[in-house]
Amino acid sequence: MAKGANNTYFGDILEGITSLWEGLKVTFRHFIDARKKRPAIGVEDASYFNYDVGVVTTEYPKEAIPVPDNGRYRLHNEIDDCIVCDLCAKICPVNCIEIEAVKSTEEIGKTSDGTTKRLYAAKFDIDMAKCCYCGLCTTVCPTECLTMTKTYDYSEYDISNMIYHFTNLTPEEAEERKKLYEESIRLKELEREKQKAAKAAATEASTEEAKAEGEKKEVKKAPFKPVIKAPSQPSATTEESKTEASAGAVKKPVIKPVIKSKTQAAEGEDKKEEAEESKPAAKPKPVIKPVIKPRTVTNETSEPDSKSQEVTPKPKPIIKPVIKAKKEENTEEGSKEKSEDASAEQPKPKPVIKPVIKPRIPKKDSE
């Protein structure tokens, strides 16, 4: 009987009785089904959907639904495999990882994947109270020593207990290492000055360079940086090389600078030169890229922010640059007739948006 179908006195009573009876049947069915119980299984279990009746409670401390293998919960750092590269601390969006590295006077050892360790972690603290469980730190970790575990129940009465200390050095040991390194630096300085004095007359330059290189290796991840610097940035300053910690980060900026250089160069230099460059650039872009690279270096040093962003989108996709050129030309009051023609041939507004996003990321890295 439909609800309210019979809106008379006895119809209401009849409807009331039937619906009350139905209600009792529902609750008694659940009462009987309460003999059964849903086991603590996860959705990955094949029988997960078979338990559609019965008690659904999971008596948590006594039983727990298993966590998926890729669950993202408490962080753990296997400090023996950690090279203290600081990547995790840099990428952390909430700054919950604090690392204090101490340089070593010699190679400390190898991680389980064969990477050489040259830094001690005087401090490697993760504040799990701040952690947002994004997992970015685990993805950037080069040695995969920083992982997310399945432990999710680790509440504390004192919030300071939420800071997890992963370093294997006591503060005294860390202080000792620090002094040891400073001492070794001081000794080398002395030695170098002695050698300078001794070889002042003879072959000075060659020995000095060799020593300087030796020092750099000890201090930082020497192998990566020198390789990059040599080919791509002949005129690059030492500051740039320091900021670019990883090889991957360095590569990305290289592509972008190509674009930037065009625009920047055009702006900074005479308009005639710009027009000449832009014309060839728009049509045969892939060919141009190698040529552009050296220019990027100059751009970065000069640091043109706002203009560089606008310009950058153009070079990435071959088609896109053509469009961008139009806009720029319009704003700059068309000094480039040829570029306008190219734009008329290819009216694709959508691709313009994409390139804008890409340049931003590399800038952040460099910054």
Add this chain to the structure above:
Amino acid sequence: MVIFLIFLVFILAYALFAVYAERKVAAFMQDRYGPMEVGHYGLAQTIADILKLFIKEDIVPAKADKPLFKMAPVIIFTSVFAGFAALPIGPDIIGSGINLGVFYLMTIISLDVIGLLMAGWGSNNKYSLYGALRGVAQVLSYEVPLSLCILAVVMVSQTLDLTKIGLQQGIYLQSLAEYADWENYLFGIKALGINITEAGGFLTWNIFRMPLFMISFVIFFIASLAECNRAPFDIPEAESELVAGFHTEYSGFRFAILFLGEYALMLLVAFLGVILFLGSWNTPFPNIGPVKLAEWTSGAPGTIAGTAWGTFWLLFKVACWILIQMAARWTYPRLRIDQLLYLSWKVLTPAALIIVFIAGVWRLLMI
């Protein structure tokens, strides 16, 4: 005196068990476990709750009418407890075998509302007063159908003595000299010629001696729920609207007493309902020819077997009744005040009146 002690201990033990059962029934109907931690399967949960109530501070609001406030729980519990004096828990066990047992119980059940009004008024709290006023309106309204249902039974039974009403519904009817020449006929109709005095069992229960008492039984059940202020008629408490209604301001031991009174009243109406409609202490199994089920599961009045079986059957039926009271609470939503009064005055009361009339005629068919 013995009965007094038995009932006092029994009510206290029952209240502990009933609260536990109530929570378990609620949990099972909602696919939960309910209390699980204190004791095996949560059995000691109520004891822990009571202990907590005992050690809580006894708070009396500063602006409360202190004599009324302090006396209300006492009146509620003592009035309910006094009702047990007239209840037979077996053919031979009764506190006070008064001739007016039914009448006495009706007054006792109504007396509860005075304590309720005192609690609500004395608290000097708007929620409490609302709850008390609603409670009075509700109890007075449902007094009418309740009394009419009882009246119909009394008309058929020709007595106000609860022991005699119980005796009439079993195979030992003729053991009392007064009823030596009484016979029970199927459905109470002598014209059918089927004498079931020897068969007994459920066939001689009042709801079968006069089949319309099935409806009367349901009306009594509904009205008794309202008298107890039980859901779905718990608008005097209405925790979602009135905080806790008339006992908002009570805490600690006084609250425990109010709680005890509420559960004791549940028990009282369950006893009364079972005695009036469900064969009192008599077995539900009839004698079928040579298979003397009724005689095997009950004993003659005056014997130990009779007392033991009688007590067992009575308590068993009362337990089932209370279970259904609980099921109703966790199945049905609370009625609005207008729906509540509509149900009482326009549905239950007319139906009860008609049954009273028919019962008077039916009595003529029985003799």
